[in-house]
Structure formats: structure tokens, C-alpha cells
Amino acid sequence: MNHSWVEINLGQLRKNIRSIRSAVNPGPEIIFVVKADAYGHGLLPIAQAASEESVRWFTVAYLDSAIALREILPEAHLLVMGYIDPQQIDLLFENRILPIITDLEHGLALASEARSRRKVLDVHLKIDTGMGRLGVQWDDVAGAMEKLNSAGGLNVTGVCSHFAKVEPNAPVDATLQAERFKVAMECVPPTAFKHLSSSRAALYFPEWDFDGVRQGIDLYGYGAADPAGRFLTSPILEWKTRVVQVKSVPPGFPVGYYGTHTTEYPTQIATVAVGYADGYNRSLSNRGDVLIGGRRCAVVGRVSMNWITVDVGPDANVKVGDVVTLIGRQGEEAIWASELSQICRTIPYEILTSINSSLKRKYIEQ
CATH class of the missing domain: 2.40.37.10 (Lyase, Ornithine Decarboxylase; Chain A, domain 1)
Known part of the structure; x- marks a missing residue:
């Protein structure tokens, strides 16, 4: 009587996952964005249900969330999209967690810590194509990769960027970012896992799916009610x-x-x-x-x-x-x-x- 409560419909979550998968497959992986306690829905129950629907990739903002996920998802790919202190590298190795490189200095610091342990750390390279937040500037990627490769200690297994604006009726800004991303991709290993699309981008632009589509708000049931989009989802x-x-x-x-x-x-x-x-x-x-x-x-x-x-x-x-x-x-x-x-x-x-x-x-x- 004294407190409100929240009900989460995992059945609807499963339907949302299937709706998106039917639109983007075959090909791209669904990368489930479960940062901020799965957008307030509860990190572990949401991730567990998604894993049961064969979602294999999850991304969070902070390392502690990824460590919590590893306890229940031993085989999942876990990517931390925020800054990770290089001094925490042992936790990355112990829990098989992928960090992103936020800039060249960050990458070199991670490389140094990995070399000091005589190990090689798998990482994803974040590219700033126009968001103005984390990432190596798109036109600096070639130089950054040369220095990272020379440093050793890192294996760039993925590359990503983030849209600042996606408007289906006026896609000029998003298109520019996508073109910059394609230019930068030429500087990373061809086998790198490439992911660019956000929820809104995946809804309207299949040409930007690449190897994975990062799905956040769509999976929780918002932003995908437009019949003109590739899929429909409902709130959970x-x-x-x-x-x-x-x-x-x-x-x-x-x-x-x-x-x-x-x-x-x-x-x-x-x-x-x-x-x-x-x-x-x-x-x-x-x-x-x-x-x-x-x-x-x-x-x-x-x-x-x-x-x-x-x-x-x-x-x-x-x-x-x-x-x-x-x-x-x-x-x-x-x-x-x-x-x-x-x-x-x-x-x-x-x-x-x-x-x-x-x-x-x-x-x-x-």
C-alpha cells in the first residue's frame, strides 16, 4: 500500500527481439544495450531473458555492470561502451570483457598494461564520426592504428561509432557519419566486427546494419511504432x-x-x-x-x-x-x-x- 511497483513483461520482450531479428537477419547480430540497469527494467532478468532468445551480444556503460552480467552469461560477448581505467585491465582479462578505446592515449595505456602482463587484450575501437563524445576522430584513425599496432598488446577485434542524429526524412547528417565510418573502416583489420546503427538507424536504414545493430529503446518498446519502419515493438x-x-x-x-x-x-x-x-x-x-x-x-x-x-x-x-x-x-x-x-x-x-x-x-x- 505504501509503495508503487513495476511489472516487466518478459514475454513482450521476447516478441520484440523476434520482431527485430526477423527484420535484420540473416546477418547482423542484435547487440542489446542494457546500460542504466537495462533502462530501469532490471539488468540481470532482462539480459537472462534476452539470452534465452539467443541474443549473444550485450553492451553496458560501466565495467561493474559487465562483471555482473558475466556471472549469468558465461558465453556472451560483453562490451563496455564507457571509459575503462587501464588499471582495471586484470578484471577485463578475468571476465573476458571487451573495452572500447576512447582515444589514442587510452589505447596506448591499455596496451602498456597488457604488455606488462605479457598478454594481448581484445578491444573495440570507438570512432567519433560526428557525435563529439568518446572516440578517435574519424580522420585520425589511420595514424592511431599505426601507433597502436606498433605498441603491441592489443587486438582490435571490433570498430564502432555512434550516430548523433537520425532523421529518416532528412538523413543527410547520418549519411555523412556513415560515410566517415566507411572511410575509417579501411584502416582497421578487415575481420573486425563492425557496428554503427542505433535503434532508430536500424529501424529505417538496413544499409548501415554491418555486423551488428545496437538495439536499446526499441527492445524496451519505444521508438518502433511507425508502420513505415522495418519492425514494430511494444512497451514491456x-x-x-x-x-x-x-x-x-x-x-x-x-x-x-x-x-x-x-x-x-x-x-x-x-x-x-x-x-x-x-x-x-x-x-x-x-x-x-x-x-x-x-x-x-x-x-x-x-x-x-x-x-x-x-x-x-x-x-x-x-x-x-x-x-x-x-x-x-x-x-x-x-x-x-x-x-x-x-x-x-x-x-x-x-x-x-x-x-x-x-x-x-x-x-x-x-
Whole structure:
């Protein structure tokens, strides 16, 4: 009663994986992006379910996540897309984890640590083709590879880049990045595993699939609802809570901190167990909806730390303990993270990853 919870539909995740695989195969591997605790869905259960669907590649942002994955996925290819301190190289060898080289200095430092152990470390080379973040500049790859090869201690088994912008109706920027990536690929071993496409790129541009497509938000069910795309996916996460109080109030009744909402007619106000401490965005104050009994009900008053207040209407048969859906479906109505993100002027990624990780996750197969 005092806490919201999250339900993750692993059955829908499996359907999403199959939908993408049917579109991109034969050929490219699905590289499942499970950083940020699998976008707030729970790293280990999500990765385990994907592995059961024969997903063999996973990528994370930080080394500790990759180590946790290795414990349950002994045969998977695990790639860390963030910076790894060269002093942690023993963990890479022990856990068979692939780092990326973020720049020449980073690569030479990894090479030095590998040589000091008389070992050779498998790595992927990150190329900056226009994102402006991590990676060797695309037109510096030839020189960087020459110095890395001379240094020894490294085996460049893969090469990757990251799109800054993918617009299917105006692909000029993404096309430029793809062309730069192709030029840079000529400087790496021909056997290197090549991956460029993000979720959005894979949805519209099969020519950029290469050896693997990095799939993040699509697999969690967002960004792939366009019938013009190569595949369709559906959300796998629902966020629910319960009503903890219902009170009848007169017209002119102020609700919440500073009374930012005042009732216009006699109605019932339900207090619901969720707040910004749980990740329910404060921007939803007086703007969001929830689902109770299959009906949309408006969030009224400010979102507070642990509770929100909802106008359920004067005649609603709402009672303490009723389930409230914050994200998900009830009957014919649905509210998804994409809707909340528009209200909050953000993106579904932030809505999903902001859900407090301490909330209970329930994993279901449907």
C-alpha cells in the first residue's frame, strides 16, 4: 500500500527481439544495450531473458555492470561502451570483457598494461564520426592504428561509432557519419566486427546494419511504432501503485502544496502512493493522468515526495487499495512513457530510467 511497483513483461520482450531479428537477419547480430540497469527494467532478468532468445551480444556503460552480467552469461560477448581505467585491465582479462578505446592515449595505456602482463587484450575501437563524445576522430584513425599496432598488446577485434542524429526524412547528417565510418573502416583489420546503427538507424536504414545493430529503446518498446519502419515493438514495462485515501470535497477546495489546484465542483480526491522520490516527475503536477478502474483521472495539485492527488470524479466508485496504473494499460486506456515524456518535455529514456531502482520489479511472461 505504501509503495508503487513495476511489472516487466518478459514475454513482450521476447516478441520484440523476434520482431527485430526477423527484420535484420540473416546477418547482423542484435547487440542489446542494457546500460542504466537495462533502462530501469532490471539488468540481470532482462539480459537472462534476452539470452534465452539467443541474443549473444550485450553492451553496458560501466565495467561493474559487465562483471555482473558475466556471472549469468558465461558465453556472451560483453562490451563496455564507457571509459575503462587501464588499471582495471586484470578484471577485463578475468571476465573476458571487451573495452572500447576512447582515444589514442587510452589505447596506448591499455596496451602498456597488457604488455606488462605479457598478454594481448581484445578491444573495440570507438570512432567519433560526428557525435563529439568518446572516440578517435574519424580522420585520425589511420595514424592511431599505426601507433597502436606498433605498441603491441592489443587486438582490435571490433570498430564502432555512434550516430548523433537520425532523421529518416532528412538523413543527410547520418549519411555523412556513415560515410566517415566507411572511410575509417579501411584502416582497421578487415575481420573486425563492425557496428554503427542505433535503434532508430536500424529501424529505417538496413544499409548501415554491418555486423551488428545496437538495439536499446526499441527492445524496451519505444521508438518502433511507425508502420513505415522495418519492425514494430511494444512497451514491456508497467508502473503501478494503489489508492491510499479517498475523500469527498466541495467546490473551491484547494489541493496540494500552495493550493495550485482548486476544485470547480463537488468531487472526490484520491491520494495515491507515488511521488517524485519514486521517480514520478514533478512536471506532471496538474498535467498528468493516471488510470483507475480503466478510466483516465487527472493528477491535481503538485506532485509531492511520496504522494500524488487525483480527481476521480464525484460519482466514481474508487476505494482504498484500488490499483492505479501510472504507466501501462487498464482496459481500453493506456498511458506510456512516451506520453509522460511529452508532458515533461523530455524523452522516454529519462522517464524509464528515473523510476527508483529500489521499487520492486515483478517479472511476468505474457
